[in-house]
Amino acid sequence: MSRGVLCGTRRLPGRRRHRRRRHPRSRPHRPRAGGVRPLRRAVIAAACAAAVGLAPAARAGKGRQTGRIEGTVEIDGGDPAIGATVTVTGDALVSGAESALTDHRGHFLVLDLPPGRYDVSVDAPGIGRAYAFDVDVDVGRTTRVALRVVPEATETIVIEGTRPPIDTTRSALSDNLDEDFFRNLPVDRRSFDGLLQTLPGAGAGPLGFTTFRGGSWIDNQILIDGINYSDPLTNSIFSRFDFHSLAAVEVMSGGAEADYGEAMGGVVNMVTKSGGNTHELGLRTSFIPEELTAAHPGQEASSQYELNVNARGPIVKNALTYFSSATYEVDFLPLPQIEGVEVADGRLTNTALGFTKFDWQPRKRHKVTLHLSGFWEDRQNDEVEEIALAEAQTRTQSGGVTSGLSYKWFGQRGFVEASTGLYFHDQSSFPMSEDYETPAVVDQDTGIVSGNGNDLLHLRNLRWQVQTSGTRFVDTGWGEHELKAGVELAAMAVVFEQAFPGNEIVYTAGGPCDPEQGVFDGCDFAERTGRQLDDGTLEPGAFAKHIQGLKAGLYARDSWQLGRVRLNGGWRVDLGRIYGGGDRLAAFNGWLGPRLGVIWDVTGRGSTVVRASAGRTYQTGMLGLPLFFGESLRRDAYAFNPATGQFDTYLAQRSTGGDTGGRLDGTAKPPPRSDEVSLSIEQALLPALSARLTGIYRLQSHIYSSVESNLVWNETGSAVIGFRDGMPRARFVLDTDEDYFREYAAVELALRGHVSRTGFVMASYTLSRLYGTSELDEITDTQFVIPYVINNPRQRQFLYGPLESDRRHVVKLGFTYAYPKWNAVFGSIFRYSSGAPYSRLYYNSFLNGYFDRRAPRGIDPGNLNDPTDDRELRGDAIVDWDLFGSWRVPWRGSADDLAIEVAVFNLLNRDAATAVEQRNVPTFGQPLQRQRPLRVSVGLSVRY
Numbered sequence: 046m047s048r049g050v051l052c053g054t055r056r057l058p059g060r061r062r063h064r065r066r067r068h069p070r071s072r073p074h075r076p077r078a079g080g081v082r083p084l085r086r087a088v089i090a091a092a093c094a095a096a097v098g099l100a101p102a103a104r105a106g107k108g109r110q111t112g113r114i115e116g117t118v119e120i121d122g123g124d125p126a127i128g129a130t131v132t133v134t135g136d137a138l139v140s141g142a143e144s145a146l147t148d149h150r151g152h153f154l155v156l157d158l159p160p161g162r163y164d165v166s167v168d169a170p171g172i173g174r175a176y177a178f179d180v181d182v183d184v185g186r187t188t189r190v191a192l193r194v195v196p197e198a199t200e201t202i203v204i205e206g207t208r209p210p211i212d213t214t215r216s217a218l219s220d221n222l223d224e225d226f227f228r229n230l231p232v233d234r235r236s237f238d239g240l241l242q243t244l245p246g247a248g249a250g251p252l253g254f255t256t257f258r259g260g261s262w263i264d265n266q267i268l269i270d271g272i273n274y275s276d277p278l279t280n281s282i283f284s285r286f287d288f289h290s291l292a293a294v295e296v297m298s299g300g301a302e303a304d305y306g307e308a309m310g311g312v313v314n315m316v317t318k319s320g321g322n323t324h325e326l327g328l329r330t331s332f333i334p335e336e337l338t339a340a341h342p343g344q345e346a347s348s349q350y351e352l353n354v355n356a357r358g359p360i361v362k363n364a365l366t367y368f369s370s371a372t373y374e375v376d377f378l379p380l381p382q383i384e385g386v387e388v389a390d391g392r393l394t395n396t397a398l399g400f401t402k403f404d405w406q407p408r409k410r411h412k413v414t415l416h417l418s419g420f421w422e423d424r425q426n427d428e429v430e431e432i433a434l435a436e437a438q439t440r441t442q443s444g445g446v447t448s449g450l451s452y453k454w455f456g457q458r459g460f461v462e463a464s465t466g467l468y469f470h471d472q473s474s475f476p477m478s479e480d481y482e483t484p485a486v487v488d489q490d491t492g493i494v495s496g497n498g499n500d501l502l503h504l505r506n507l508r509w510q511v512q513t514s515g516t517r518f519v520d521t522g523w524g525e526h527e528l529k530a531g532v533e534l535a536a537m538a539v540v541f542e543q544a545f546p547g548n549e550i551v552y553t554a555g556g557p558c559d560p561e562q563g564v565f566d567g568c569d570f571a572e573r574t575g576r577q578l579d580d581g582t583l584e585p586g587a588f589a590k591h592i593q594g595l596k597a598g599l600y601a602r603d604s605w606q607l608g609r610v611r612l613n614g615g616w617r618v619d620l621g622r623i624y625g626g627g628d629r630l631a632a633f634n635g636w637l638g639p640r641l642g643v644i645w646d647v648t649g650r651g652s653t654v655v656r657a658s659a660g661r662t663y664q665t666g667m668l669g670l671p672l673f674f675g676e677s678l679r680r681d682a683y684a685f686n687p688a689t690g691q692f693d694t695y696l697a698q699r700s701t702g703g704d705t706g707g708r709l710d711g712t713a714k715p716p717p718r719s720d721e722v723s724l725s726i727e728q729a730l731l732p733a734l735s736a737r738l739t740g741i742y743r744l745q746s747h748i749y750s751s752v753e754s755n756l757v758w759n760e761t762g763s764a765v766i767g768f769r770d771g772m773p774r775a776r777f778v779l780d781t782d783e784d785y786f787r788e789y790a791a792v793e794l795a796l797r798g799h800v801s802r803t804g805f806v807m808a809s810y811t812l813s814r815l816y817g818t819s820e821l822d823e824i825t826d827t828q829f830v831i832p833y834v835i836n837n838p839r840q841r842q843f844l845y846g847p848l849e850s851d852r853r854h855v856v857k858l859g860f861t862y863a864y865p866k867w868n869a870v871f872g873s874i875f876r877y878s879s880g881a882p883y884s885r886l887y888y889n890s891f892l893n894g895y896f897d898r899r900a901p902r903g904i905d906p907g908n909l910n911d912p913t914d915d916r917e918l919r920g921d922a923i924v925d926w927d928l929f930g931s932w933r934v935p936w937r938g939s940a941d942d943l944a945i946e947v948a949v950f951n952l953l954n955r956d957a958a959t960a961v962e963q964r965n966v967p968t969f970g971q972p973l974q975r976q977r978p979l980r981v982s983v984g985l986s987v988r989y
Contacts, residue, residue, distance in 0.1 A: 110270050110316050110414075112182040114155045116190035118147050118167050118175070125151025126194055129169040137161035139322055139359070139366050140406040154518070156455055157412065158182045159319060160223055160293050169194045183221050184293045184316050187214070211727050211735050213651045214604070214611050216642020216658040218258075218299035218723060218739065220244050220797075224292055224318075226805060229861040229872040231927035231948040233977070237286055241313065243859050243874055245795045245809035246298045248850055249959075254281055256850055257298040259743050259789025259815050260310025260719070263667065268314040270402075270416055272449040272466035277508045277537035277594060280307065280667040285420040285445075289329065289353045290370045290400040292318040299723050299741055300658030303600040303615025303640045304514075304531065309662050309719035309745055317416060319404050320366025324358030331946065331984030339979040341956045344379040345390045347977055351375075351984075365405045372398040380426065381958075381972045386493060389426040389435040396422045412453045419446040425477060432968060433494040437485055438477040440498075445470035459517040468508040474500045476546055484547035489569065489888065490555035492966035499550055501587070503542040506668075510535050524607040533598040539668040544587035545574045550680075551692070552893070560690040568685035571692035572893065575679060588679075592668045593624040602640070609649050613642035613658075621665025621716070630671050631779065633716035635663025652729040657722075664717045670749060670779060682893065697773040697891070714781045719745045734798035734806075741793070746786040748819040751777045752834045756891070762839025765891050775892060785834075787817035787848060803863035815851040818844040820902070835889070835896060846902025847882040854879040872929035880919035887965045895964040918970075921957035925976065928952060931986075946984040954979040 114133055118126040129147045137159040145153045165177040175192045182188050212219075222240065232239045241247050241255040249255065250262035257265065267275050267282040276282055298311040305312045330353070335346040355370035379391035402416040421444040428439040451464035475481070476498030485499030514531030549571050551558060556567025575585040602615025617638035623631040640660035647653040684694040725739040755776030757767035770776065791813035800806050834844070856877040863870045882903035886895040900906035900915060907914035928949040935943075958972035 110184065110314075111157045111159055112184060113187040114158060114163065114165060114180060114182060114190060115187045116153060116165075116192065117151045118153065118169065119151055119191070119193045120169070120172060121193055121195040125149065126167070126169045126172065127151065129153075129167050129172075129194075131155065132166045132168070133158065133163050134166075135161055135163035136321060137163075137319075139320070139404065140363050140409065143409070148520075156460060157453060160184050160316065165190055165192070167192050167194060172196050183223065184295045184314070185219075186212070186221070211651050211654045211729055213646045213654055214606070214644055216300050216613050216644050216656050217297045217302060218246070218658075218725070218741070219295065219297045222294045222296075226807075226861060227291075227294075229870045229929060229931060230859060231872060231874055231929035231950060232288075233927065233950050237288060237291075237315070240288075240291075240294065241296065243807070243857060243876075244296055244298070245793055245857065246791070246811060247296075247311075248852065248855070248878070250850060255311075255313075257296075257311030258741060258791065259787060259813070259850070260745070261787070261850075262310075264308065264310030264664065264719075264745075266305060266308040266312050268312070269418070269447060269466075270317055270414065270449060271314065271451065271462075272464050273510050273512070273533070273535070274447050274449075274466060274468045274508065275307070276468070276470060276506055277535075278504070278506050278539050278667060278669045280664065285396060285398055285422060286315065286418060287353075287370050287372050287398040287400040287420075289355060289372055290317050290368070290402075290418070292316050299721060299743075300642055300656075300660070301640070301662070302613055302642070303602040303617040303638070304529070306533070306598040306600070306617055306619045306635075306638070306662065307596075307664050309664055309717065317400065317402055318355075318357070318368045318370075319402060320357040320359065320368045322359050322362055322366070325356065325988060327353075327355045327986070327988045329353040329355075329984065329986045331948075331982050333950075333980045333982045337981035337983070339954050340379065341381075341975060341978050344382055344978075345377075347379055347391070347980060348377045349375065349980075349982070360403075364407060365403065367401065367403050369401040370399065372396075374398075378977070381975055383432065383968060383971065386432060387434055388432065389438050392427060393425045394422065396420065410455045412455075414451045415449070417446070417448045420444060427474070428494070428498065428500075432492055432962070432973075433498075436478065437494040437496060437498055439474050439500050440477045441472065441474045443470065443472035458519075459515065461513070461515045463513040464511075466508075466510045468506070468510070470504075470506040472502070472504045474502040476500075480546060482547050484545065484549040484551050484571070486551045486553060486558065488553050488555065488567070490966065492962065492964050492968060496551070497546050499545060501544040501546060503540075505540040507538045508535060509537075524605055526606075527604040528602075529604075530601040531599075533596075535594075535596040537594040537596070537668055539592045540589070541592070541672055542587050542589045548574050548585040549692075550574070558685070560685075563690075565685070565687055565690070568687075568692075570682050570684045570696060572680040572682050573692075574681075590672065591625065592630075592671050594666060594668050595622045595624075596620065596665060600638075609646040611644045611646075613640070613644070615640045619663045619665045619716075623666050623668060623671060625671050629711035631666055632711065632713040633663070633665035634713055635665055635716050635718070637661060638663060654727045656725045656727070659722045660720075662719045662721070666716070714779070715747045715783075717745065717747050717749060717781060719743055730796075731798065731800065734796070734800055737793075737795045737797070739791075739793045739795070741789075741791050743789040744786065745789075745817075746783045747781040748785040748787065750780045750782070750785045750819055750834050752780040753836050753892075754778050756835075756837075758837035758839070762837035780834075785817075785819035787815065787819060789813065789815050800860075801862075803865065804860065805862075806858075806860040808858045808860075809856070811855045813851075813853065813855070815848050816846060817848050820848050835892075840898060843898040843901045846884075846904070848902070849881055849883065851903075852878045852881050868933040868935070870929075870931045870933075874925075874927045876923065876925045878923040880922050883918050883920055883961055883963050885918070885965050885969060886963050920959075920961055923957050923959070923976065924953060924955050926952045942988045944986040946982075946986060948982040948984070950980045950982070951977060952979065 118129050120126050126147055127149055130144055131153045132142050132144045133155050134142045143155050145155050147153045160183055163180045165180055167175045173194045173196055175194045177190050180188055227240055238253055238255045242249055246258045247255055254262035256262055263280045293316040295314040296311060301312050331351045333349040335348050338346040340346040351374045353372040357368040359366050374396040376394040377391055380389055398420045400418040405413045424441045426438045427441040447468050449466035454461045478497055480497055483497040485494055486496035487494050512533040516529045519526040551571045552569050553567035554569040557564045558568035597620045600617040605612045619635040621633040638661055642658040645655045682696040683692040684696050685692050686694050721743045723741040725737055727735050727737040729735050753775050755769050756765050759766050791811055793811045795809040797807050858875040861872040884902050885905050887897040887899055889896045899909055903918055905916050905918050931944050931946045933944045956975050958975055960974040962968045962971050962973055
């Protein structure tokens, strides 16, 4: 977030002004001049001249947690001030001031500065001193400061500068959010994904996970304080994180440098809060009672409660600090009600979150950081992807921990980083009834699940990450270079256990089926479930699978400043291996990973910047792949026999794996990849406000697909007429062919920065198109972890079309405005997204699921005999407007210690459907989930 940069006084961003004073205004904590000349003869002189602006430049390393201050010191007349001492001070520097010496060009660089505001002083022996006050530093950015020392100065010249809003060195499409901005935004449920989805190019995928610029929800990399904690099962994030522990968020949604692998969508780096040299205790509580909720017709009112306690301070002053936070949440989300169907009222979630961080800096050149986080969550009535009666609902309990340790060493011309992190996640799903013997009943005509919950699942995920890198600064006659090389290693494991209550699922055909009561009208068939044994028999009970994986990434890059042009080039190699049962199941080798970025500062002043980038990113496997290949849960179908009143007439095997499915053979497969090009032009409109026009194209190909390979279809593809291996079963193989792709093209206009001294705006409009043949978002409809492909001509012709994240028009407007006179802050977020496509999926009797299509994606074929009545299927447009207000009440002599907060979510009380029934059942097209209704949150924040 941009702020003013100032020499000699504090002011908020505004118009550049020049003032002259005979005596500088003194401040108790500012250093005073001394030495060979009196203060009034050689003090702050022309500090923060036109080049005092802050321009983000070279970065501080992979998964940056800090920023830098870089600049030049000149003597009046233009000569460099050689050997001058530059000192940086600020509250965020626990170990005290940082300093550096200027070189033969008058250049200096101060590394590893936590996000915050700093003062810079220059002492040029025998010449004089200069100061720059209130210099902002952001995560991953370099703040440029140009200072001029005037010998024999007799007065102070105070020039108020503002921060140039344009990044003159980064080719990546990146955005930074700091706590000063997002704490004043109405982020619903204070969720991490809710915060990310305020950014340009970000959207909401299945289960609420964030997607970036045409990527899927499994295409992101999640870093906490620079350490990769992406979940090994799906390459995403499943663990909850304490929102109140965030200090800043850095997001790269395109053009990422070679430091970052596996991210075909975006890179998200969460920077957490640290302690300080003073003890602080904070308390925040908020609640949304039913009385402040406008429930949608036929639904219960939602409610939410949250309590957070946090503390920070020194353990050893100037050396060892701590920060700790704990949060407890209760959330009730009503479920859409369907006439004549007794579904559950809503989902009730209880969540506990915790985070602790220690920072230790025993010496200036050494820094050690340790962080620990954990969560526990209980979700009742968790089945929202199917129409389930209250008696058939599911309960999910999950918990997890992350821990990370990092070390940094700083030299004169570079630094070394090393870190390691551990991620563990545990999740269990079971019937709300806790009845493990009664099977669930699925009505194939209506799609309604009754009788009991149909899921027994236990999942444990583990990831151990080790990464190290070295950075070297080299100054040649052909410009300045920042050279960097690094290596990343990850060891992963997943334990997957699955069963069904009663080891059976009963399927009916529009009528009741209860053989024990002598009711047989609707009895159709049942699927017996269990583990596939070596002799081909079925053992009832739970199926368990143990999967392991290894990943390695190596990279090297150079950031070369050559006049007004900067070249960011690099190369990356990513390798992945998946193992199970002692055998190698899959291998992915991404050898060709070039990255190139060009940045042209057209004017040399940072007012007009052109960026271009191109590159390839690989994804080298996820441990969810083998769950439906190789040994798995077998499901045998038995028809109902009226003579015996039992399901004892064998039909076929319907398993998605095991001997009834294709095994992973361990051979190397082409890894999924994303080829991307982007071009952007950014123009400064005000001293701290810029507009950016961006064009981006992405082609994601060789996407994981689960392709059925054993069934022989008739010429029209409407019926199975044989089996390639002679066995009546489906066989699935993992395919990463170029036929399975996603193609994204977009033009985006974004506005970001200060519109006044206390007003900040972030707005964007995105026009995009997302088409393809592989829809990772479909897992919520088909229950497959990767896209499901029926390999027959009739179905393959319908693969291509608009994908479920294809929202053509997206508008976002977020801003905050402070009223210092009233100690008040106002914030707002407005979002508009045009409707997303959906499809009509037809029942496949052999596979016992709604997998078939009768028209391309996004098209309803209507009457199958009338091609003229086809129509496009798109859901509701999403309009959401949220407001936030905070009033800081003077308490204990300060207006920063007590605040009353009010937030209004969904001010327009829109109830658009966010998910609809896509199966060809009577409830087709009806909402499965809706926008939350209007809600008012009231909160109190106290700091002592």
